[in-house]
Amino acid sequence: MALSDVKCRNIRPASKLQKLSDGGGLQLWVQPSGTRLWRLAYRFGGKQKLLSLGSYPVISLADARQARDEAKRLLKAGADPAQQRKFQKANSPKDTFRSIADEYVEKLKKEGRADRTISKVKWLLDFAYPTIGAKCIREIDTASILTVLRRVEVRGRYESARRLRSTIGTVFRFAIATARAEADPTIALRGALISPTVTPRAAITDPKALGGLLRAIDAFDGQPTTRAALKLIALLFPRPGELRAAEWKEFDFERSVWIIPEARMKMRRPHRVPLSRQALSVLASLRQISGGGSLLVPSVRSVSRPISDNTLNAALRRMGYGKEEATAHGFRATASTLLNECGKWHPDAIERQLAHIENNNVRRAYARAEHWEERVKMMQWWADYLDELESKNARVISIVRRGKPVVHARPGESTWDPTTTVHQTSRRIAKLRKSN
Numbered sequence: 001m002a003l004s005d006v007k008c009r010n011i012r013p014a015s016k017l018q019k020l021s022d023g024g025g026l027q028l029w030v031q032p033s034g035t036r037l038w039r040l041a042y043r044f045g046g047k048q049k050l051l052s053l054g055s056y057p058v059i060s061l062a063d064a065r066q067a068r069d070e071a072k073r074l075l076k077a078g079a080d081p082a083q084q085r086k087f088q089k090a091n092s093p094k095d096t097f098r099s100i101a102d103e104y105v106e107k108l109k110k111e112g113r114a115d116r117t118i119s120k121v122k123w124l125l126d127f128a129y130p131t132i133g134a135k136c137i138r139e140i141d142t143a144s145i146l147t148v149l150r151r152v153e154v155r156g157r158y159e160s161a162r163r164l165r166s167t168i169g170t171v172f173r174f175a176i177a178t179a180r181a182e183a184d185p186t187i188a189l190r191g192a193l194i195s196p197t198v199t200p201r202a203a204i205t206d207p208k209a210l211g212g213l214l215r216a217i218d219a220f221d222g223q224p225t226t227r228a229a230l231k232l233i234a235l236l237f238p239r240p241g242e243l244r245a246a247e248w249k250e251f252d253f254e255r256s257v258w259i260i261p262e263a264r265m266k267m268r269r270p271h272r273v274p275l276s277r278q279a280l281s282v283l284a285s286l287r288q289i290s291g292g293g294s295l296l297v298p299s300v301r302s303v304s305r306p307i308s309d310n311t312l313n314a315a316l317r318r319m320g321y322g323k324e325e326a327t328a329h330g331f332r333a334t335a336s337t338l339l340n341e342c343g344k345w346h347p348d349a350i351e352r353q354l355a356h357i358e359n360n361n362v363r364r365a366y367a368r369a370e371h372w373e374e375r376v377k378m379m380q381w382w383a384d385y386l387d388e389l390e391s392k393n394a395r396v397i398s399i400v401r402r403g404k405p406v407v408h409a410r411p412g413e414s415t416w417d418p419t420t421t422v423h424q425t426s427r428r429i430a431k432l433r434k435s436n
Helices: 007-009 063-075 081-090 096-108 117-133 142-153 158-177 186-190 207-218 224-237 240-244 277-290 309-316 330-343 347-353 359-365 372-390 428-435
Strands: 018-025 027-030 036-044 049-055 257-260 271-274 397-399 405-407
Touching: 007 186, 007 207, 036 063, 036 081, 049 063, 049 081, 049 117, 049 158, 063 081, 063 359, 096 117, 096 158, 096 330, 117 142, 117 158, 117 330, 158 186, 207 224, 207 330, 207 372, 224 277, 224 309, 224 330, 224 372, 240 309, 277 372, 309 397, 330 347, 347 372
Parallel strands: none
Antiparallel strands: 018 027, 027 036, 036 049, 257 271, 397 405
16 A cells, blocks of 8 residues: 555554565555654566665655655666666765755754754864865765864864764765665764763852952943943843844843744743833833944944944953853852742743753653743742842942932832943942042
């Protein structure tokens, strides 16, 4: 009985290999792992042979039937389809590692992967091209790949070497799925590389120390847009890349919400961020500076480009915080730790606000609550809490243009002026008063 697309798609794997026939020697092999592979059984020269046609659904039922019909025409002409394929592959420039890797990258683009993800894949593949890029993918062995990886590893870039092995493996698996390779040689390299020491991104989780960091941000004398970005990352704790590339059109000031599109989210899902009164105040002031363009925090070199990856971390270093003390990404760990420790909020509400995905597949399928109302209250509480930490045990004073000291407003009544770039403590103010 001929196969149908519905049957190919819905067949469940069993404990043993299943072979489903479509007629004319075409078979769909369903592995216990769930992998579906097209095979063509035929006889040539009095011997039974088997031809691989790729995997389903990369190779559709219609494509597999077309390949079967082409093989039948070759058999009628007295040619062995398997030998003919080998001849074609040996003379085809399309089967080099680089050409197939380019196809794989194009596939990622069509799937809507983030530009940052694609850039990382291309950056990793650039390490492989000088050694194996021009080679036919079927001729690349484990030793050749290990040579590529060792050249990265010897420079101390253990994590990059590990990710490169994984990326090369995905290219080989793509080649297998499209019937241009038989095996993935990177599998044999598991355990061959030095495992990197996992170092969590530095984050301040002590409330008193966090208050000091907030005061340092308020006293930052660099670009006003950078200081605003640091204030927002503390208040809203998005991923730094999500804030860097934020556009004004994503902010709904009437509903007090920031909607980050799925294209810029790590988990490829749109994400909503409730905006507290303090966040709205910072945004209103920031709009006076960058509101004429599309980007929230544009680069000082071009309004059409966001600030660089390192801008926020460089600002923290300028304030005197080393990379082992604080990072822009660390504000997420700060918020997660202190929100969980306070015991006021449901852990799922905190995880949703961090845009984390449930690791348990079954629970993820059923636990779809957004906890939106609780998240709105939580984000306002967090902003008030940061105000309390910032003002606790410190009387922060701004020096305005004419040098007259102005004490900051109480929490929730921010009078932050984006044009003010010099901030001092009360001791410094006392010295200034004496000098005047």
